[in-house]
Amino acid sequence: MTEIQKTISPIDGSVYAERALASREQIDAAFAMAKQAQAGWCSTPLEERKALCSRAVEAFVANKAVIAEELCWQMGRPIRYAANEVRSFADRARYMISIADDALAPVQTSDKPGFIRYIKREPVGTVLVIAPWNYPLHTPINSIIPALLAGNTVILKHSAQTPLCAERIVEAFEQAGVPEGVFQYLHMSHAGVEDAIQSGQIDFIAFTGSVAVGARIEQLAAGRFIGVGLELGGKDPSYIRADADLDYAVENTVDGAFFNSGQSCCGIERIYVHTSVYEPYVEQFVDLVRQYRLGRSDDPETTLGPLVNARAAAFVRDQVNQAVAQGAVAHVDPSNFPLDRVDTPYMAPQVLTEVNHGMRVMTEETFGPVVGIMKVDSDAQAVALMNDSVYGLTASVFTRDIETAVTLGRQIETGTFFVNRCDYLDPELAWTGVKNTGRGCTLSKLGFNAFTRPKSFHIKIVS
Known part of the structure; x- marks a missing residue:
């Protein structure tokens, strides 16, 4: 039986949106599609990935009025301020696109006669972004853009309070021409997310939310040798x-x-x-x-x-x-x-x-x-x-x-x-925390590091 997720608007207590939660089969199919698409996406030249992301940002901004109204009704942001998050979504995305060449460039070593040596930044694979309701546009884009630019595929799971945000973000990338399987959203139950983390199909998790859930994600990911970025509580x-x-x-x-x-x-x-x-x-x-x-x-x-x-x-x-x-x-x-x-x-x-x-x-x-x-x-x-x-x-x-x-x-x-x-939040500076606020980093040049792994090339020239 299909489980239905209901979004209750804080404005008047009405049901603003209803969405069917993905079944285990649908979740597995989405991750399998992401894995299959990743090889082609990471071989796509960076300039093409940048151009596609830029087109997606423009498509998203063009829908600003609709997105702002939906944001207002889903989580209660006053309508006079709601469109500001669309603008800052675009600002962050554009900045990360602008620094991608530098951030993803190979690390060069010192000259050594007879050798060519460098460190290439390889994508980690498939990234699961779990986004919160309070800043439902700001927060996920901090991870989505660098992950995609680095050559990863991305699956976005949004809060049950703001499911339309996930749909609108992915929709903009589809309008920009993102290849099938490269960027998807899934409406998942907590159990569905836990199963996905333990399935072995995820290579990195970017989570923003409570300390308790962050700790649970760490437990679920333990022993799987995958990266976890956690932005948790604050005081x-x-x-x-x-x-x-x-x-x-x-x-x-x-x-x-x-x-x-x-x-x-x-x-x-x-x-x-x-x-x-x-x-x-x-x-x-x-x-x-x-x-x-x-x-x-x-x-x-x-x-x-x-x-x-x-x-x-x-x-x-x-x-x-x-x-x-x-x-x-x-x-x-x-x-x-x-x-x-x-x-x-x-x-x-x-x-x-x-x-x-x-x-x-x-x-x-x-x-x-x-x-x-x-x-x-x-x-x-x-x-x-x-x-x-x-x-x-x-x-x-x-x-x-x-x-x-x-x-x-x-x-x-x-x-x-x-x-x-x-x-x-200044996109040119690293966004990170200490103690129970979590671990990891988004934004700035450092924000690309979590979505890449170093691969060393050590070439000896034999005459």
């Missing part, structure tokens, strides 16, 4: 030094904490503020947060949409309620946001002070429109608190003293360190 901190430009810091950290309703891997979830500027910072921060408009994602006036589902909102509310019970002070009255209702995905933003690291809201990933703000007396105290986490994706410092900021950055355990900005 990203920001530090406001005494010399920071407060207006600028407030504007940027509010956006960094509440954009996408706080459902960002690298969104700010905890803020440390020097005692000398703590009071004015908190006052300005709260004033700006109160200006958000909570509403339906399809309303162009909405600036804060619903969370992905009622269960996620209940988790965030529980963190807030527990923190308040432990002595935290809540600065935003939910009654000023009429759509805020328990048992729904609609939740007002919240700012908490008088928090500490004995509270879940300061140590456990929140993934919602809530931030805790703590007062600190020194740089050393701020760094110690920022490092007091099992996660390490990004961290930011706001200050006019760049030299001191860089010194602090060397001490902070993180994958990306920002000064005077936050919640941003």
